[in-house]
Amino acid sequence: MTPASWLYQAAASLRSSFISPYQASIPVLCIGNLVAGGAGKTPVALALGRALVRRGLKVAFLSRGYGGSESGPLQVLLDRHSASAVGDEPLLLAEAAPTWISRDRPAGARMAAEAGADIILLDDGFQNPALSKTMSVLVVDGGYGFGNGRVIPAGPLRELVSQGLSRADAVVLLGDDPRNLEEVLKATLPVFRGHLTPTRASAGLRGERAIAFAGIGRPGKFFDTLRTLGVELVETRSFGDHEPYRGEDLIDLIAQAEQKDALLLTTAKDHVRLPEELRLLIRRVDVELVWEDPAGIETLLDRIDVSGS
Structure with a gap:
């Protein structure tokens, strides 16, 4: 499957080269990962979103709405929308803060800003070049890591690890770390440890x-x-x-x-x-994210300038 992986990477690079990213009027904090499948992005997005809400900020989550029939942009309403319409993850995000879905990420960002948001938390979208990110945080499952280190379809990676790390600002490493990923990752980026714990x-x-x-x-x-x-x-x-x-x-x-x-x-x-x-x-x-270093996360969020919001 390696030749197919080369084609996948080439197509992604070509797509990025032809797109000029939209610059939203408010900061965009992207929560992404490098592998296909669950890494814990949504619990991390919820934890960071709640931390920003505690600062008095109006947070808006933005999601593609994967698995839903609606393309957006639209605001997710818990009393109106189902998972079949907007996807399952947006419904969980909407329990914590106003949430928008949009396959056209710039259109969703514009609508969230117009609705009065101070900051957008982009749940996934790290590999989507259409929307400029103020800060990008990669979520890594410590137990799974990066699989066999190969790109789809030869492996689970959405892009090469080196490429992804070069565009990120920080890494959240979830769970145990049997592969000793922290030592490798922190040579490039700040690493924050966390554990998903049942409520x-x-x-x-x-x-x-x-x-x-x-x-x-x-x-x-x-x-x-x-x-x-x-x-x-x-x-x-x-x-x-x-x-x-x-x-x-x-x-x-x-x-x-x-x-x-x-x-x-x-x-x-x-x-x-x-x-x-x-x-x-x-x-x-339900599970919640417990940080090993809560003060460190607050320091990371301090780097996002919302003064113009």
Whole structure:
């Protein structure tokens, strides 16, 4: 697959060379990654967004709306939009701050600024050259790293690691670091460590029997988290990332949970994709990002000039 990877890289380079990035009227903080699949971008975006809100800033999240039918630009409204329309991640972001989806990122940025935002948090879009970024933070899963180090389709990378690091301002390294990535990365960029931890409400699951299912980039991480919480998993099921759930799959899962006298657990991102009438039967397990050095993150955010907002 290596020749196909060369073509993928060439196409990305050609695209960038023909685009003049749009400069938004307010700062744009991009949260991206270098691999396809889940790395933890959305929890990082939420954590940084909440930190900026605590500073008194009007934060607007901007997302492509992957998996949704709407192209935007439009503001995500929790009482109006479903995951099938705007995607699952924008619904989670909209729980924390005003959120916009737009496949045309500059159009979304303009609309968010016109609505009164002080700063835009771009969830993904690091490889999209259409919108200029004030600061870019790369999220790296410490356990997975960069896979085999090859670009799609020969590997999981969206671009070469060296290229991505050259355009980033900082790295957030999530979880354990068995590959010793921190030592390598911090030679180039500041590295901030963090851990995704279940919220206090989820801590009460210890000792419970459960069936767990997930359709995220790496479902095994969710199952491992539940085991760490002390949940007795009697069954696990994995679905495709962002995959819409079929009614028959959910009915079968609910029946299995009743038969085995077990809870039915899933991630927050999966829960917002469920039919509304079934959500009360399936428990959502939320996680939050805990920084190893909260003061360091505040120092990073100090570098973003919002004085003109």
